[in-house]
Amino acid sequence: MSSTAVAPPACLRRPLVVPRRFMFGPGPSNVPPRILEAGANPILGHMHPEIFEIMSDIKSGIQYLFQTKNSMTLALTGTGHTAMECAIFNAVEAGESVLTAVNGIWGERAADMAERIGAFRTLLAGLYCISDEIIKKKKKKEPVLFFLTHGESSTGVLHPLDGIGDLCHKYNCLFLVDSVASMGGAPLCMDKQGIDILYTGSQKVLNAPPGTAPISFSDRACQKIFNRKTKPVSFFLDLSWLANYWGCDGKPSRVYHHTGPISAFYSLRESLCILAEEGLENSWERHRKVAEYFHDGLENMGLKLFVTEKSARLPTVTTIVAPPGYDWKEITAYIMKTYNLEISGGLGPSVGLVLRVGLMGCNSSKANVDMVLTALKNALKHCHKSRV
Amino acid sequence: MSSTAVAPPACLRRPLVVPRRFMFGPGPSNVPPRILEAGANPILGHMHPEIFEIMSDIKSGIQYLFQTKNSMTLALTGTGHTAMECAIFNAVEAGESVLTAVNGIWGERAADMAERIGAFRTLLAGLYCISDEIIKKKKKKEPVLFFLTHGESSTGVLHPLDGIGDLCHKYNCLFLVDSVASMGGAPLCMDKQGIDILYTGSQKVLNAPPGTAPISFSDRACQKIFNRKTKPVSFFLDLSWLANYWGCDGKPSRVYHHTGPISAFYSLRESLCILAEEGLENSWERHRKVAEYFHDGLENMGLKLFVTEKSARLPTVTTIVAPPGYDWKEITAYIMKTYNLEISGGLGPSVGLVLRVGLMGCNSSKANVDMVLTALKNALKHCHKSRV
Numbered sequence: 001m002s003s004t005a006v007a008p009p010a011c012l013r014r015p016l017v018v019p020r021r022f023m024f025g026p027g028p029s030n031v032p033p034r035i036l037e038a039g040a041n042p043i044l045g046h047m048h049p050e051i052f053e054i055m056s057d058i059k060s061g062i063q064y065l066f067q068t069k070n071s072m073t074l075a076l077t078g079t080g081h082t083a084m085e086c087a088i089f090n091a092v093e094a095g096e097s098v099l100t101a102v103n104g105i106w107g108e109r110a111a112d113m114a115e116r117i118g119a120f121r122t123l124l125a126g127l128y129c130i131s132d133e134i135i136k137k138k139k140k141k142e143p144v145l146f147f148l149t150h151g152e153s154s155t156g157v158l159h160p161l162d163g164i165g166d167l168c169h170k171y172n173c174l175f176l177v178d179s180v181a182s183m184g185g186a187p188l189c190m191d192k193q194g195i196d197i198l199y200t201g202s203q204k205v206l207n208a209p210p211g212t213a214p215i216s217f218s219d220r221a222c223q224k225i226f227n228r229k230t231k232p233v234s235f236f237l238d239l240s241w242l243a244n245y246w247g248c249d250g251k252p253s254r255v256y257h258h259t260g261p262i263s264a265f266y267s268l269r270e271s272l273c274i275l276a277e278e279g280l281e282n283s284w285e286r287h288r289k290v291a292e293y294f295h296d297g298l299e300n301m302g303l304k305l306f307v308t309e310k311s312a313r314l315p316t317v318t319t320i321v322a323p324p325g326y327d328w329k330e331i332t333a334y335i336m337k338t339y340n341l342e343i344s345g346g347l348g349p350s351v352g353l354v355l356r357v358g359l360m361g362c363n364s365s366k367a368n369v370d371m372v373l374t375a376l377k378n379a380l381k382h383c384h385k386s387r388v
Numbered sequence: 389m390s391s392t393a394v395a396p397p398a399c400l401r402r403p404l405v406v407p408r409r410f411m412f413g414p415g416p417s418n419v420p421p422r423i424l425e426a427g428a429n430p431i432l433g434h435m436h437p438e439i440f441e442i443m444s445d446i447k448s449g450i451q452y453l454f455q456t457k458n459s460m461t462l463a464l465t466g467t468g469h470t471a472m473e474c475a476i477f478n479a480v481e482a483g484e485s486v487l488t489a490v491n492g493i494w495g496e497r498a499a500d501m502a503e504r505i506g507a508f509r510t511l512l513a514g515l516y517c518i519s520d521e522i523i524k525k526k527k528k529k530e531p532v533l534f535f536l537t538h539g540e541s542s543t544g545v546l547h548p549l550d551g552i553g554d555l556c557h558k559y560n561c562l563f564l565v566d567s568v569a570s571m572g573g574a575p576l577c578m579d580k581q582g583i584d585i586l587y588t589g590s591q592k593v594l595n596a597p598p599g600t601a602p603i604s605f606s607d608r609a610c611q612k613i614f615n616r617k618t619k620p621v622s623f624f625l626d627l628s629w630l631a632n633y634w635g636c637d638g639k640p641s642r643v644y645h646h647t648g649p650i651s652a653f654y655s656l657r658e659s660l661c662i663l664a665e666e667g668l669e670n671s672w673e674r675h676r677k678v679a680e681y682f683h684d685g686l687e688n689m690g691l692k693l694f695v696t697e698k699s700a701r702l703p704t705v706t707t708i709v710a711p712p713g714y715d716w717k718e719i720t721a722y723i724m725k726t727y728n729l730e731i732s733g734g735l736g737p738s739v740g741l742v743l744r745v746g747l748m749g750c751n752s753s754k755a756n757v758d759m760v761l762t763a764l765k766n767a768l769k770h771c772h773k774s775r776v
Contacts, residue, residue, distance in 0.1 A: 209650055
């Protein structure tokens with residue numbers, strides 16, 4: 001073992017070169033210098049008192065962002081998918097049933113996760129979930145958890161939430177909401193709307209780098225989770241361990257669970273500071289106004305919005321019907337090449353049908369809308385058009 | 389829902405203040421400015437060609453670091469615990485048996501993870517695992533996976549690896565090695581030593597922020613994993629999805645799995661560049677020499693090393709027998725307060741018995757040893773000593 005058999009790779013002799021780019025796809029969005037700088041602070045230990053204070057600040061920030069008083073509020077090490085698994089792993093036991101609204105890709109993934117841990121899954125298909133249908137499905141299987149995506153970034157739908165929490169609780173079912181694409185950019189009040197588990201990601205409206213996922217659990221959710229008969233399949237995502245690491249369990253001392261992503265905590269805290277400075281309602285209002293300005297501009301160009309009902313349009317991610325006669329890939333490639341600007345095609349059920357434009361957090365401004373509209377106009381002029 | 393009920397928290401009005409600190413505990417270690425700066429580059433998309441190239445560079449860097457030609461080599465979004473779960477979730481199915489060497493805290497956690505997914509676990513206790521014992525235990529249960537920690541940061545033991553791979557393969561068992569605390573600081577050659585699954589963390593010898601975990605799978609491991617009868621419990625850690633996202637499955641196009649931690653990829657790549665520049669063998673040699681210099685210095689001060697056998701001492705994390713008559717907490721607190729320098733107490737089986745000092749990656753230097761020795765000397769002078 002005196003000599004190594006694999007040589008140092010030549011590619012690592014090249015310095016890292018990262019271009020600046022307008023990140024106007026469905027995420028990640030641009031990270032402002034203030035947040036990047038926060039993330040470049042020196043490392044501290046994951047059990048140092050300064051880090052516990054930063055985690056406490058993050059917890060307060062998430063409580064504000066989510067509009068919740070839940071003590072069981074923290075940020076996971078991972079992405080939105082980590083949070084989705086954390087919710088399902090903790091709230092569901094093998095043999096139980098989960099009802100999932102599939103109004104895009106996320107519902108399918110949640111159902112897949114439930115099935116992997118031995119839960120039964122029932123799907124509710126369609127862009128919207130009508131209350132009657134939920135009741136019918138519920139009666140069939142008595143689910144312990146109902147999953148719904150608030151902002152479906154694959155279809156551009158903002159799903160209404162009012163009343164669903166009450167309906168769930170009537171049937172002794174927990175209400176789990178994915179707000180990765182909507183949180184901070186569209187009105188949502190966790191406590192008022194009776195949401196039991198809510199999560200988001202750091203890389204959308206919050207404008208932090210991907211790698212942390214805010215999540216919160218209601219007392220009702222904790223009641224079920226902490227009275228499980230079996231351990232959750234994941235140690236890493238076991239809420240009893242996470243609750244202690246995040247100081248949410250009221251115990252006087254914290255036990256080492258895992259090494260938190262220190263740099264990502266710095267940037268997440270900074271992004272929550274920026275949100276608190278602007279104010280949540282101002283942020284909702286800005287996203288709403290900018291989205292309307294964008295949607296008007298698109299319609300004035302003769303483009304069609306994929307979501308016809310105005311109130312159901314997600315203000316953070318806009319889906320545009322792929323312009324007939326064009327190859328959508330040529331449009332996104334032209335805009336990337338010409339403007340160094342990302343917009344994207346569809347995802348899951350919307351592949352080939354739409355163009356998707358995300359204007360989230362600091363990216364949500366009329367100036368950026370004007371830039372996207374100009375880019376689209378020129379793309380339609382320069383890209384190849386077949387006769388329709 | 390017109391007004392928000394939870395007000396912006398006052399704590400987020402304070403700017404982020406992060407002190408500089410000597411991170412000489414068992415990890416995370418200090419991150420040099422070059423790596424912090426790399427991490428502060430602008431965000432790109434998780435499916436952009438530049439990111440695929442950076443991921444490819446990271447893959448090559450890990451192959452060099454691990455000394456492997458395995459195509460199935462990538463970095464996980466998460467920490468060492470994520471990698472531990474990824475290995476077990478993919479390689480083991482419910483009803484199968486896992487043999488775990490428990491020579492500190494990590495073996496216990498691996499056994500817990502195996503049990504959570506419905507596998508039988510058998511433990512091998514003791515600081516070292518003698519081959520005969522492994523054979524005896526194997527015959528009893530026929531495990532499909534044997535877990536061993538190379539560098540046990542809780543006890544300070546570097547476990548020998550030679551011959552164990554062959555022994556495992558004779559019994560049709562995969563050999564899984566945790567090298568979180570040792571990788572890059574102590575000789576290890578994955579392919580030569582017949583290791584089937586190997587992982588480490590970004591925050592130890594690599595000196596990158598915590599949040600990514602390099603991992604590699606041998607063809608033998610892939611053979612078992614891709615012929616499973618059931619899906620792994622986790623979608624997020626399902627190797628078939630990860631392999632595609634990392635371009636390890638030979639398929640022409642990549643499907644969206646999760647949003648990779650872009651900033652953490654930048655810093656991980658930079659840390660692998662630094663390692664390639666120094667050379668792996670030079671890094672091993674530097675850690676060995678610095679550790680010997682440190683151990684001599686400790687013994688000259690009259691302190692005792694917890695691991696008596698020289699060849700079994702981990703060069704990255706040193707365990708010192710807690711000085712008799714002193715409260716170890718007073719010593720670590722004094723050193724933190726006086727020198728802004730972290731050394732730590734024990735973990736798991738070594739709690740109360742040892743002080744732990746980690747000198748990893750850029751922290752492994754004689755100058756830092758001198759600083760720690762001075763700090764320890766002054767702590768022993770100033771801290772309260774009872775009669776022994």
